[in-house]
C-alpha cells in the first residue's frame with residue numbers, strides 16, 4: 253500500500269503552521285515566512301528556482317526526500333491561493349507561476365467546483381468537492397505505485413490527521429514564536445490517533461521530527 257506523506261511542513265515553537273491574515277501579499281500569513289527559513293537555504297529550494305547552490309546538510313536531505321517517490325499531491329484550497337468563496341473567474345492558477353514545482357497531478361480540496369487546469373511541466377490542478385476520502389482515492393489512483401504528498405495547509409492536514417489517514421508526517425519545528433495563526437495540533441489527541449515520534453534530527457535552522465502512525 254502506498255503512503256500518504258506530509259513532508260517539510262513547518263511549525264513554530266508555539267505550534268502554528270501559518271501566520272494570521274493570509275492574503276496575496278502574505279501567502280503564509282503574517283510572519284509565516286519565518287517558518288520556512290530552514291528551507292529557503294537548501295539546495296532543493298535553490299534548484300527549484302534555477303540556481304545550482306544551496307545547503308546540502310540535514311535540512312536539504314529532508315527537503316529533497318519530500319519530493320522523492322511522490323506521484324500526486326493533495327492541497328487545501330487556501331494553500332492553492334488567497335481567493336475565497338465561489339471562483340470569480342479562472343484567472344487564479346496558484347502561487348507558483350506557469351510551471352509549478354509539483355510536476356504531477358495535484359488535487360485541491362474545495363467546496364467550489366472548477367474545471368482542471370493543466371500547467372507547464374506536468375502539473376495539473378484538479379478540484380475535488382466531495383471530501384478528503386475522495387481526494388485521497390483520486391490522488392492514489394493518479395500516483396500508481398508512488399506515494400501521495402499532503403502539502404497542507406493547516407486545516408487540511410488536521411482533517412486527514414483526525415481521520416487517521418496520514419501514514420508519515422515530517423514536521424520542521426522552526427525556532428520562532430508566532431503568537432497567532434493557524435495551530436496545527438491544538439485539540440487533536442495525536443497519540444490516541446496512533447501517532448508516535450519515530451525520528452528527530454536537529455539542524456541549526458530547525459528541529460526535524462517524523463511522526464508515524466502505528467498499524
Ligand SMILES: NC(=O)c1ccc[n+]([C@@H]2O[C@H](COP(=O)([O-])OP(=O)(O)OC[C@H]3O[C@@H](n4cnc5c(N)ncnc54)[C@H](OP(=O)(O)O)[C@@H]3O)[C@@H](O)[C@H]2O)c1
Pocket residue numbers: 260261262263269270271274279280281284287327328329330331332336337361362363364380381382383384403404405406407408409411434
Ligand atoms: N507551514 C508550512 O509548511 C505550510 C505548508 C503549506 C501551507 N501552509 C500555509 O497554510 C495556510 C493555509 O492553511 P489553511 O488552514 O488556511 O487552509 P487549507 O487547509 O489550505 O485549505 C482549507 C480550505 O480547503 C477547502 N477544504 C478543506 N477540506 C475540505 C473538504 N473536506 N471538502 C471541501 N473543501 C475542503 C475549504 O475551502 P473552500 O470551502 O473555501 O473551498 C477550506 O476552507 C496558508 O497560509 C499556507 O501558506 C503552510
